[in-house]
Amino acid sequence: MNSSTPHKSKGQESKGDSETIAPDASAVQVLMLGCGSMGSALLTQWRNVDGFAFTVVSPSGLRQFPDTVTQARSPEDLSGKRFDVIVIGLKPQMIANVLPDYLEFLAPRGLYLSLAAGFSITSLMAVTRSRSVARIMPNLPVSLGKGVSGLYGAEDLNQEHRALINSLMASTGHALWVSGEDALDRVTAIAGSGPGYAFEFARAWTGAAQALGFSEEQSRALVLKTVQGAVEMALNTDATLDELRDRVTSKNGTTHAGLSALNNDEQLDNLLSNTLQAAYARAVELR
Numbered sequence: 001m002n003s004s005t006p007h008k009s010k011g012q013e014s015k016g017d018s019e020t021i022a023p024d025a026s027a028v029q030v031l032m033l034g035c036g037s038m039g040s041a042l043l044t045q046w047r048n049v050d051g052f053a054f055t056v057v058s059p060s061g062l063r064q065f066p067d068t069v070t071q072a073r074s075p076e077d078l079s080g081k082r083f084d085v086i087v088i089g090l091k092p093q094m095i096a097n098v099l100p101d102y103l104e105f106l107a108p109r110g111l112y113l114s115l116a117a118g119f120s121i122t123s124l125m126a127v128t129r130s131r132s133v134a135r136i137m138p139n140l141p142v143s144l145g146k147g148v149s150g151l152y153g154a155e156d157l158n159q160e161h162r163a164l165i166n167s168l169m170a171s172t173g174h175a176l177w178v179s180g181e182d183a184l185d186r187v188t189a190i191a192g193s194g195p196g197y198a199f200e201f202a203r204a205w206t207g208a209a210q211a212l213g214f215s216e217e218q219s220r221a222l223v224l225k226t227v228q229g230a231v232e233m234a235l236n237t238d239a240t241l242d243e244l245r246d247r248v249t250s251k252n253g254t255t256h257a258g259l260s261a262l263n264n265d266e267q268l269d270n271l272l273s274n275t276l277q278a279a280y281a282r283a284v285e286l287r
C-alpha cells in the first residue's frame with residue numbers, strides 16, 4: 001500500500017513538491033463490495049479524495065456509477081486484481097455467504113472496512129480470517145460531506161489503516177473513533193438514526209406552522225431555514241447551548257412562552273431520552 005500518498009480533496013491546491021498528487025498507478029485501490037444506498041452515499045465524497053481508486057461490485061448492473069469508478073458484477077470480473085481495502089457494503093445477513101468469494105482479492109496487509117450494522121468485529125475476523133478489520137457507522141448526509149460517523153477498529157488495527165480510514169472519512173463530515181462496539185451502537189442511536197429524528201421534528205414544526213396560517217411551502221422554508229441558521233450559529237461559537245437559548249429568550253417574551261410549552265416538566269428531555277434509549281435497545285437486539 002502506498003502509505004505516503006497525500007490524501008487531499010481533488011481541486012485542492014498543492015502546497016509544495018512534497019504534496020504532489022499521486023498518479024493512479026500508485027493510488028490506494030479500494031473495492032466496494034456492495035455499493036447501494038450507503039455505499040453510494042460514501043462514494044459521492046470518497047471519489048473526490050486524491051490518492052484513491054475505486055472499483056464497485058454491483059451484481060444487478062442496474063446502478064449508475066461515475067466514469068472514474070471501475071465496475072464489476074462478480075468475482076470473475078476481478079480476476080488477477082488486488083485491492084488495498086475491501087469495503088463491505090452488503091446487508092449484514094449476506095456477508096457470510098458473499099464475502100468469502102472476494103477474500104482472495106485483498107492484497108497482503110490489506111484492510112477490511114465494514115459498513116454493516118450489527119455485524120461485529122469478531123464475526124468479521126471469523127469470516128475474513130484477518131485481524132485488519134474495522135467498522136464505520138455513517139449516516140446518510142455523508143453524501144453531502146455533512147455526515148456523522150462512528151469508527152471502530154480491531155485492537156491491533158495498525159496506524160497506517162487508521163490514517164487511511166481518517167483520510168476517507170474526513171471527506172464525509174464529522175467522524176469519531178470509539179472505544180468499543182457498544183459505543184458504536186450508541187453513536188448509531190444518536191447520529192445514525194439522527195436524520196430521521198430531525199426530519200420528524202421538522203415535519204411536526206412545519207405542520208404547526210401551517211396551523212398558524214402559512215402554506216406548506218412557506219412553512220417548510222420558515223422552519224428549515226430557521227433550523228439551518230440556528231445550527232450554523234451554534235457550530236460557530238463556543239457558547240453552550242443553554243447560553244445560546246438564553247440569549248434569544250427574554251423573560252415573559254414569545255420564546256419564553258413557546259419554550260415553556262415545549263419543555264414544561266422536562267417533557268422534551270424525557271422524550272429525547274426515551275427516543276435514544278429505544279434506538280439503542282434496538283441496535284443491541286440486532287447485534
Ligand SMILES: NC(=O)c1ccc[n+]([C@@H]2O[C@H](COP(=O)([O-])OP(=O)(O)OC[C@H]3O[C@@H](n4cnc5c(N)ncnc54)[C@H](OP(=O)(O)O)[C@@H]3O)[C@@H](O)[C@H]2O)c1
Nearest residue numbers: 034035036037038039058059060089090091092115116117
Ligand atoms: N442505509 C443506511 O442508512 C445505512 C446506515 C448505516 C449502515 N448501513 C449498512 O450499510 C450496508 C448496506 O446497506 P444499504 O442500505 O446501502 O443496502 P442496499 O442499498 O440494499 O445495498 C446493498 C448492496 O449489496 C449489493 N449486493 C447484493 N448482493 C450482492 C452479491 N452477491 N455480491 C455483491 N454485492 C451484492 C447490491 O448490489 P446491486 O446494487 O447490484 O443490487 C447493493 O449495491 C448494510 O450492512 C447496512 O447495515 C446502512
